[in-house]
Amino acid sequence: MAVKKVYGTPACPATMRVLASMLEHGLDFEFIYVDLKAGDHMKESFLSLSFGQVPVFQDDQDLTLFESRAIMRFISHHYPKPGKEQVYEAPKEQGIVAAWIDVEDHQFDPPASKLRTELLEKPLNGMSADKQVVAEAEANLARVLDVYEERLKDSKYLGGDKFTSADLTHLPNLYYLMKTPVKRLFDERARVSGWCRDLLARSAWAKVVDMVEKI
Amino acid sequence: MAVKKVYGTPACPATMRVLASMLEHGLDFEFIYVDLKAGDHMKESFLSLSFGQVPVFQDDQDLTLFESRAIMRFISHHYPKPGKEQVYEAPKEQGIVAAWIDVEDHQFDPPASKLRTELLEKPLNGMSADKQVVAEAEANLARVLDVYEERLKDSKYLGGDKFTSADLTHLPNLYYLMKTPVKRLFDERARVSGWCRDLLARSAWAKVVDMVEKI
Numbered sequence: 222m223a224v225k226k227v228y229g230t231p232a233c234p235a236t237m238r239v240l241a242s243m244l245e246h247g248l249d250f251e252f253i254y255v256d257l258k259a260g261d262h263m264k265e266s267f268l269s270l271s272f273g274q275v276p277v278f279q280d281d282q283d284l285t286l287f288e289s290r291a292i293m294r295f296i297s298h299h300y301p302k303p304g305k306e307q308v309y310e311a312p313k314e315q316g317i318v319a320a321w322i323d324v325e326d327h328q329f330d331p332p333a334s335k336l337r338t339e340l341l342e343k344p345l346n347g348m349s350a351d352k353q354v355v356a357e358a359e360a361n362l363a364r365v366l367d368v369y370e371e372r373l374k375d376s377k378y379l380g381g382d383k384f385t386s387a388d389l390t391h392l393p394n395l396y397y398l399m400k401t402p403v404k405r406l407f408d409e410r411a412r413v414s415g416w417c418r419d420l421l422a423r424s425a426w427a428k429v430v431d432m433v434e435k436i
Numbered sequence: 437m438a439v440k441k442v443y444g445t446p447a448c449p450a451t452m453r454v455l456a457s458m459l460e461h462g463l464d465f466e467f468i469y470v471d472l473k474a475g476d477h478m479k480e481s482f483l484s485l486s487f488g489q490v491p492v493f494q495d496d497q498d499l500t501l502f503e504s505r506a507i508m509r510f511i512s513h514h515y516p517k518p519g520k521e522q523v524y525e526a527p528k529e530q531g532i533v534a535a536w537i538d539v540e541d542h543q544f545d546p547p548a549s550k551l552r553t554e555l556l557e558k559p560l561n562g563m564s565a566d567k568q569v570v571a572e573a574e575a576n577l578a579r580v581l582d583v584y585e586e587r588l589k590d591s592k593y594l595g596g597d598k599f600t601s602a603d604l605t606h607l608p609n610l611y612y613l614m615k616t617p618v619k620r621l622f623d624e625r626a627r628v629s630g631w632c633r634d635l636l637a638r639s640a641w642a643k644v645v646d647m648v649e650k651i
Contacts, residue, residue, distance in 0.1 A: 271582060272543055289537035295531035313499045316510035323503035326541070328487055366485060398558045 229276035234393030321387035373412035444491035449608030533595035536602035588627035
């Protein structure tokens with residue numbers, strides 16, 4: 222039988238998003254490590270359509286997908302867990318989940334990714350963080366988290382009362398930011414802080430962290 | 437009977453994306469002009485969850501949605517046209533459409549929006565374009581269009597052989613870029629150029645242009 226495959230770089234947030242989605246849905250897959258620095262992403266012809274980016278997902282049914290959030294959407298709709306955990310069937314609830322996935326993409330991800338780069342990646346490469354970039358990104362992230370704090374008054378999770386892709390999509394950057402002083406922006410907001418702890422404690426996420434730290 | 441509402445600013449690409457989707461699906465709606473410069477977006481309480489951005493969509497069934505691409509996804513799945521034109525039912529095809537919507541968002545939109553700002557908005561406001569920004573954005577857009585030219589060898593549209601949201605989402609920026617010298621990047625690529633003409637000739641799009649030019 223053909224096997225599902227995920228091509229990616231384990232420490233990259235987009236790859237981690239797809240790994241989390243696969244593991245949350247209990248799917249078996251083969252992980253193929255793509256070493257971007259070694260130019261691996263140029264070797265596989267299908268990567269030309271993914272703009273040379275990882276992750277790329279290959280389903281066992283002749284389907285190759287790229288864009289981490291599109292892969293995550295596909296998995297939750299095509300491989301729902303027994304009992305339909307994590308995916309809403311009704312169009313209205315699906316629409317709300319889709320909106321919060323785009324909020325993560327357009328509002329949360331830009332400042333969160335900047336802070337990850339400045340506070341974790343640069344120091345790892347012997348560079349120091351740009352204080353002005355950090356201050357601006359922190360201010361932007363704080364504004365986003367204020368909206369999240371409001372939203373979490375209405376529902377336990379961002380997409381509704383059950384955990385969905387709208388929450389899952391945040392996990393890679395939440396994981397990284399908890400290792401930085403930016404953690405205090407989460408701690409200062411009671412609902413956001415509880416939401417964040419809840420997500421990071423999921424057993425599927427523990428497996429992703431385990432994979433990332435092993436490689 | 438309650439009526440669907442679109443809150444927005446007509447010349448804004450995100451608002452135009454939602455208008456195009458509503459009109460493509462033959463939906464009746466009320467358009468509420470939100471004057472961002474006059475601070476209108478601070479007056480409606482629901483805009484606090486939309487990060488003060490337009491468009492916002494209110495369905496007649498107690499649903500308020502923001503994020504233009506999420507609204508577009510919701511409309512195509514919840515209000516498919518008779519004969520299911522424009523939306524694929526099979527998960528595989530839906531996944532491919534979802535991936536190309538994200539390609540527009542992450543690859544096409546950034547250089548296209550930069551070029552629109554530099555070549556159309558700035559001159560309108562008495563400023564001149566930054567030549568270096570234009571050159572970089574043109575080079576990025578050219579690389580994206582090379583991938584589109586390849587993709588359009590396999591299928592008539594980006595998401596498959598029928599017109600879907602994966603194409604529609606490009607319309608606002610295509611419309612604006614055709615008014616600039618960047619048009620040549622499209623003209624130089626036979627399939628991209630045909631695809632672009634085909635999209636801009638859709639009757640629903642003509643109605644959007646009509647609305648935008650009237651207000």
